[in-house]
Amino acid sequence: MRGRNGEPADLPPGALAAACAAQDAVATWQWDIGRDILCGDDRMAAFHGLDPACLRSGAPIPLLLERIHPEDRDGVLARIRRAAAEGGSYVLPYRLLARDGDVRWVVACGRCDRDAAGRPTEGRGVVVDLTGARPEPVAHPLERAAEHGIAVRRAVDDWHDPFLRRLADMLLLEIGRGLAADQAPSAWTN
Numbered sequence: 001m002r003g004r005n006g007e008p009a010d011l012p013p014g015a016l017a018a019a020c021a022a023q024d025a026v027a028t029w030q031w032d033i034g035r036d037i038l039c040g041d042d043r044m045a046a047f048h049g050l051d052p053a054c055l056r057s058g059a060p061i062p063l064l065l066e067r068i069h070p071e072d073r074d075g076v077l078a079r080i081r082r083a084a085a086e087g088g089s090y091v092l093p094y095r096l097l098a099r100d101g102d103v104r105w106v107v108a109c110g111r112c113d114r115d116a117a118g119r120p121t122e123g124r125g126v127v128v129d130l131t132g133a134r135p136e137p138v139a140h141p142l143e144r145a146a147e148h149g150i151a152v153r154r155a156v157d158d159w160h161d162p163f164l165r166r167l168a169d170m171l172l173l174e175i176g177r178g179l180a181a182d183q184a185p186s187a188w189t190n
Helices: 015-021 042-048 052-057 061-065 070-086 141-159 162-183
Strands: 026-032 037-040 088-097 103-114 120-129
Touching: 026 042, 026 103, 037 042, 037 052, 037 061, 042 052, 042 120, 061 070, 070 088, 070 103, 070 120, 070 162, 088 162, 103 162, 141 162
Parallel strands: none
Antiparallel strands: 026 037, 026 120, 088 103, 103 120
């Protein structure tokens, strides 16, 4: 299912909040842009069907791209390259293919940083597994804001303004942080 500009289609209402509530739904990663090596936790390795030890020590980006659905791969790669070149945050839904052929819907939230000379240095972020998340009626105000924020982001993409794109990405990242903090176990917030 494709959205505008060849990007993956919209997320179902309530999917992000439901997915974040699952204990095994969130993976973390760090990208050494200069070396084009990505390190990730065990959940990230599971998402991509990789040996956890391999991903903990760092895997080449093309190895991870192999698991992205072929219809989504070019759009994901273009968005990641743009984030590295421009710096800033991004939110990107796409599909992953498991080794057994199952399709997993995920959303990646990341940020790429640059050094003082403007060269891309590193990226960090999370990938949330939305597969099996039961869409529920949108009740949380930030969840409604996220849906509108995704629509704003797509409209800004159509306008091709890098500054507005970064602002929309920052808004979505902060909304995601707010949702995660609101649903985090109390032990995380103490």
